Amino acid sequence: MKQASHSPDLTRLSRHIPRTPSIGSTTVTDEDHVHLSFGFAAPELFPLATLEQAAGEAIRTHGREALQYSGAPGPDDIVKWIEQRAHHNGLDVDSAHVLVTYGATQGLSLAAQLLLEPEDEVWTEAPTFFSALQAFRLSGAVIRAFPLEADGLNVELLEQALQEARATERPLPKLLYTMPTYHNPGGVTLSVAKRHRLIELAREYHFYVLEDDAYGELNFTGQPWPTLYSLAPERVIYLNTFSKIIAPGLRLGWMIAHPELIQRLRILMLGGSTGVFTQEIVAALLQNIDMNEHLERLRTHYRQQRDVMAAAIDRHLGDAVRYVLPEGGFFLWISFREVIDTTELQQRAFTYGVSIVDGRSFYPQRDVGHQLRLCFSYCNSEQIEKGIARLARAYTDYVAEQEAVQLNTLEYHNRV
Template sequence: MKELQPFKMSKRFENVKLISAAAAKTPHDLIPLSFGFPAKEAYDVSLMAKCSSKAIEEGGYKSFEYGGATGPSRIVKWLKKRSEIRGIYAPEENILVTTGSGQAMDILARGLTNEGDEVWVEAPTFFGALRNFTLAGLKCRGFEIDENGLKVDLVEEALVAAKNNGLPMPKFIYIMPNFHNPGGVTLSLERRMKLAKLALAYNFFIIEDDAYTELNFSERVLPAVYQFAPQRVIYMSTFSKTIAPAIRMGWLVAPPEIIMQLRSLKADGSTSVLMQEIVAAYLETIDFDDHVGNISKLYKSRLDAMIKAIDDYLGDEVTYTAPEGGFFLWLTFKEEVATSLFEELALEKGVSFILGEHCYAENEEKNHIRLCFSYCDEEMCKEAIKRIAEAYYEKYPVKKLV
């Protein structure tokens, strides 16, 4: 047989980077603050096993078939009801179950735009969203966030300037209003209302990615942006953070004509029917409020341990906004610091984090890191911060460790 010729892969996606779990190096004693994973204590393995058997026994052969146009309705009914606590009153036909919210992002990016269109994102933003938008051939423009989320005034100024000067208008703005990834911040009520008004006035969509909303450590529950402009907001969320990422189940809420368009882009032969039935059985068995309440308590205590260690080991070298929920803390070093300079050293010391620079569509800021506090226990979080501080002080010898 002739020797195999080398095969040239697509050049179209050469600039798309793999970040986090997909690219994670895992030395033996690594403390992975880079993983956006739930805690292993958050999984009820034996209950999930029981619900799997129950779903298969109850569903019979139906659980093994293709889903058809709309898929099973039990989970959609549950989602419809749950959405109401956020002020989202949408009929079942407005809800589409997706294979993770990553898929929702993918089909939205392709369904709402043409290649080369401009979309606006927060700066920083979720690197997975940037990846999806880049794969769809979109141009991403970033807008600063502060402790109250996206600076909507800057968005308004840019919209006015774009309109007056014939510049590209965004097809959509992608935001994470609650417990932002990576920023940890929450969009204020005033800014939610204003952004919704702008979407209606300038005719763009808001993609409201609410992945972490159930993991709330505070008393504050803000209405979804969706509530203020259901015609121009597409709401999306996921069970990855509250049940398990491996079930690959998310959903979106959108006007029915958009759902129709997105169905034709969802080329996976439907999100696993079997998994939808298992998740429905699980949700009907547990008290979901208790479940998310318990895991939120666990995550809050890990966050508190991490914050104490940051204050002890890094003190005035860094700033952060303590998140009111979610998985992530965004640590900002002084402007002249490049966190990439101590990333490798930190890995050698056995701790990983996400470099902040991966979270920008443009004008990357170099002095941040994203820390995930959900996956590692309190002692590990504390030890990880100590190692990061050691790596930092070795490269920036400003102060001795206490």
């Protein structure tokens, strides 16, 4: 006899859980489908041989300790490596400033838990990383967004909003979230002058800055960018990750902040340590890899893929779109010159065999409909060319269909 199915009582769920779909990925298994939506690292760049060696070393050398709750030497070695890399990048930190997390996204969640209460103001860029928006929504915060320019966040508009809020006694932000270097999805980088002004505003108006530096090591030009943390360690919580420079499946990232904040963040982790066995493997890997050489390999590859995508866009879409050529990272953000519905375009492009991410996903109110994000890191050159050609065909057919609808509507009104 078939048992009756039982549905969960959804009325008992927290009201803070948003009903939003998974973004940036599909379940398509067709080998010919092109995934320009995936914000993934290139799998051919994963240091598999070194990881295999590191995993064996972790088992042979520290296996029984590494598989316990507290782990073996690996977690301490990871913190030491983060300290050294921070010093290399101009950050003055020691182990008391560092917290290892399950990727940078856990850092986002922890920072939101630490700083935000319902109805607090959190200000972001527009567009911004959709997982950050999710973290802030879950906290019950009020999200206000400010536009990106070719050189990053429009700090002038931000300053005006701060002045107006103070003058009218409206709430000031408790937190500002930014990805200043090789922005996801915008691809732009905050200028040095704007970085300094943003920090001045944070100090004057007493808000924290959550700096997401997930792509900072993927620098295509060699021009260094000062982190916001290096400018104001008392005002900035810094996030980074191994996902973009080793492999995302490791789920290891880190936070750097004032030791008093780190102590409170540890409490939010409920006393647990982050994947201690994974840390043991990564620690062994870091001892056996020339990181500067590895990073240069990544940069060369991703720079080439960016150029392939930009050339394909210029060739297939031409004057229909505009974009800022990113100087690092994974993403190219395009804006159509005419007003179109990129949600519909995303659906049409999918049927043509290419996945993209509708720009609305990166806005708090999902109210901007003529932009989309493309990722050049995951697909090879042939796939990128094929995907952009398919996107262009979907766009051309979409525009022709819309023009036909408008013409038919005009003819109908003329007749009546």
